[in-house]
Amino acid sequence: MSKPITTFEDFIKRILKVVFWVLLFLPLIGVPIYYGLYGYLHLPIDFFALATVKPLEFLAFQINLINTEPFKTLFALTVFPGFTFVAVYSTIFMGWVERKFTAKIQLRTGPMYAGKVEGIAQNFADFFKLLFKEIIIPNGVDTATFVAIPFALMAVAGALIALVPLSPTTYIANPSVGAILVFAVLGFSPLIVLLAGWASNSKYPFLGGLRALHQLVAYEIPLILSLVGAVILSGSLNLAPLVPGGPSIVTAQSGIWFIVLQPLGAIVFFVGALAELERIPFDLPEADSELVAGWQTEYTSMLFGTFQLANFSRMYILAGLFTTFFLGGWLGPAPVPPEVWFILKTTAVMIAMMLPRSVMPRVRIDQLLRAGWVKLLALSFANMFVTMVIVSLGVA
Amino acid sequence: MNSLADFVLVSAMLFGIGIYGLATKRNALRLLFAVEIMINAANLNFVAFGQFLPFAQAAQPSALGQTFVLFSIALAAAEAAVILAIVVVAYRLHQDVDVSELKSMQG
Amino acid sequence: MADPTFIAMMVVTVGSAIVALEAKEIVYGAIGLAGSLFGVATLFFLLDAPYVAVFQIAVYIGAVAVLILFTVMLVRQERWAKELPTNALSKFAGIATGLAVTIALAFAVLDTGLFSITQTNPADFVKIGELISTGYAPVLEVLALILAASVVGALTLSRVDKEEKK
Numbered sequence: 001m002s003k004p005i006t007t008f009e010d011f012i013k014r015i016l017k018v019v020f021w022v023l024l025f026l027p028l029i030g031v032p033i034y035y036g037l038y039g040y041l042h043l044p045i046d047f048f049a050l051a052t053v054k055p056l057e058f059l060a061f062q063i064n065l066i067n068t069e070p071f072k073t074l075f076a077l078t079v080f081p082g083f084t085f086v087a088v089y090s091t092i093f094m095g096w097v098e099r100k101f102t103a104k105i106q107l108r109t110g111p112m113y114a115g116k117v118e119g120i121a122q123n124f125a126d127f128f129k130l131l132f133k134e135i136i137i138p139n140g141v142d143t144a145t146f147v148a149i150p151f152a153l154m155a156v157a158g159a160l161i162a163l164v165p166l167s168p169t170t171y172i173a174n175p176s177v178g179a180i181l182v183f184a185v186l187g188f189s190p191l192i193v194l195l196a197g198w199a200s201n202s203k204y205p206f207l208g209g210l211r212a213l214h215q216l217v218a219y220e221i222p223l224i225l226s227l228v229g230a231v232i233l234s235g236s237l238n239l240a241p242l243v244p245g246g247p248s249i250v251t252a253q254s255g256i257w258f259i260v261l262q263p264l265g266a267i268v269f270f271v272g273a274l275a276e277l278e279r280i281p282f283d284l285p286e287a288d289s290e291l292v293a294g295w296q297t298e299y300t301s302m303l304f305g306t307f308q309l310a311n312f313s314r315m316y317i318l319a320g321l322f323t324t325f326f327l328g329g330w331l332g333p334a335p336v337p338p339e340v341w342f343i344l345k346t347t348a349v350m351i352a353m354m355l356p357r358s359v360m361p362r363v364r365i366d367q368l369l370r371a372g373w374v375k376l377l378a379l380s381f382a383n384m385f386v387t388m389v390i391v392s393l394g395v396a
Numbered sequence: 397m398n399s400l401a402d403f404v405l406v407s408a409m410l411f412g413i414g415i416y417g418l419a420t421k422r423n424a425l426r427l428l429f430a431v432e433i434m435i436n437a438a439n440l441n442f443v444a445f446g447q448f449l450p451f452a453q454a455a456q457p458s459a460l461g462q463t464f465v466l467f468s469i470a471l472a473a474a475e476a477a478v479i480l481a482i483v484v485v486a487y488r489l490h491q492d493v494d495v496s497e498l499k500s501m502q503g
Numbered sequence: 504m505a506d507p508t509f510i511a512m513m514v515v516t517v518g519s520a521i522v523a524l525e526a527k528e529i530v531y532g533a534i535g536l537a538g539s540l541f542g543v544a545t546l547f548f549l550l551d552a553p554y555v556a557v558f559q560i561a562v563y564i565g566a567v568a569v570l571i572l573f574t575v576m577l578v579r580q581e582r583w584a585k586e587l588p589t590n591a592l593s594k595f596a597g598i599a600t601g602l603a604v605t606i607a608l609a610f611a612v613l614d615t616g617l618f619s620i621t622q623t624n625p626a627d628f629v630k631i632g633e634l635i636s637t638g639y640a641p642v643l644e645v646l647a648l649i650l651a652a653s654v655v656g657a658l659t660l661s662r663v664d665k666e667e668k669k
Binding site: 433 | 523532563617624635
Binding site for chain 3: 145175176177180181183184185187188190191194195198213217220237
C-alpha cells in the first residue's frame, strides 16, 4: 500500500501522519459517536461537564459576537459575502473547475497531482508559488503607476463584491441606486487597463491596453441597456430590498424569472459580460498568440496573481449580476438556504461563461467592434422599447 | 456634521484653482482640465444648495439642483468630446497643442 | 464641524485638482483630473445625492477621463509633454487671481449664516425622473440634440482629417 520504512526520517513521517489523522478524526467522528451513545448506554464520563469552557456556550458566544455591529460589518467585508469567500470560491475553486472543465472537453486530464482528488489543490499551489516569486519591475516603466494598477483593479473588484447581494440580508452594501452603481464602478476598469498599458512602457501591453479600451467602452453600453428592461419590469433600482418586503429586482421575480420575460436582454447581457471579462472569444486584449499576454505582459509574481484574482472576482460579480437580474437571485424552494441557491445559480452561470473558451476561436477586432456597436446596441434598444411598450399597454 | 458652508467652501477652492489654470496654462489639454474643474465646482454648488435649502413653500424636498447637475454633466461630456476632437485636429495640423501657437485664424 | 470623511475627500478633491494642473507629466495630470472628479462624486454621496454621484462616476470617469487619457496618449510628444515653464510674472498673476477669487467667495460664505444649515432634506431619484419627464422634458430633448450634434461634429472633425492625410 505504501512504501516500506527504510530510514528514520520515514519512520518519523509515518508517526506524524498517524497522529495527524487521529487528531483530525477524533473530534469529527469520535466525539459525536461518544455523545450519541452517551444517552443510551449511560457512559461514565461526561467530558463537557469536566471542561471549564463549555464548547457549545463558547460557540454561542462567538456567534453573538459576530452578530454585534462592528464585527458584523467586518465579518461581512472580510469573510463571508466579502473578500475571502469570493477569492476562495471564484479564483481557487472556480479556477480549478475551469481548468478541469476545459481539459475534459479537450480530452486531457488537467491538473492531477496537487491535492488528493483530481488536483483540487492546484490553484492553492499556484497561489503560493506566485506569492513567493520575485517581483520584477522592468527598466523604463512608470513605477508608481505600474505598481498601483493591480491594487486599483482589485479595489474596483472589491467595491463590486460589496454590491452583489447573496440573500435579502446577506450583503455588504445596499444603496438605493445599486443597479446603476454597479455599472458606474465597472466604468473604472477601461481607465485602469489603459493606464496599465501605458505604464508598462512596452509595445504589447500598450496595444493590449488600447484594444481593451475599445472593447470595454463598446460593450459597456449594451451591458447597461440590456438591464433596463428588467429594471422597468421590477420598478426598482435596488438589488436587495431596502426594508423587508420592499421592492427590489430579485423580489419582483418571485412569480417568474426575468430570463423568461427578457430573453433578449439576457442574451445581450451574457455576451456583453463575456466581452467585459475579456474571455474567449473576446480575449483580444490578452490574445496570447499575438500580444503575449496583452496589458498584463510585464507583470510578474503576485502582481500578476492580483490580476488573476481581480479577473475571477469580476467573473463572479458579472455571473452574480446575471443571476440577480435574470435567474431570480436567491429565490428557490425553502429548505435550502437562499445563499446556497444564489451560489448554485452563479456557479452554473460561471460554467456557462467558461464553455466558449474550449470550443470557440477568437474574433477579429473589427468584427468585435461591429458586433458591439451595431448588433448588440440595436438588440438592447429593441429589448428596451418592446418592454416599455408592453408595460405601458398594461400587459405585464 | 457637515454644514452647507463646508461644501460651498470646497466649491470656491475648486473654482479658484480652475481660474488659476485658465489664467496661466497654454496647453489646450490643461485648459480643458481647468474648465472641467470649474464645471465641477458649479455642480457641487448646485447639489449642495439643492439638498440643504428647502423649497420656499413647504419643507417638501426638491430635486431641482440634482436635475440641473444631470443636465450639466451631459453637457460637459458633449463639450469634452468636441474639445478633444479639436485638440486632435489642431495637433495633426500644427504638431502642437499650445494655444498661443494656434494663430492661423488671426487677421 | 465637518466629519473626517468629508475632510479626507475634500483634501483628495482639491489636492488632485492641483495635481491635474501642475503635474509635469500630462498623463499624471489626467489621472489627477480623474481623482478630482471622483472626489466630487464622493462629496455628492455625502450630500445624500447618490443618483447624481453615480452619474458623475459613470460619465466623468467612465467616459470623459478615459477620452482625455486616450487623447493625451494619442497626441503625446516629448516636445510638449514636458511643458515649457510659464514665465514667473504670469504664474504669479494666475495664483493671485485664483486666490483672490477663492478668498472673496470664502468671505462671502463666512459672512452668511450657511454654517448653521446642517440639515439636508434629500429628494429621491424618483423626483428627478418626474422633473425630467414633465416640466423639463424640452430641456432633455434639446440636450439630446446637442449631444447628437456634438458626436456628429467630433466624428466629422476627425474624419476630414483622415481624408487629408491620404
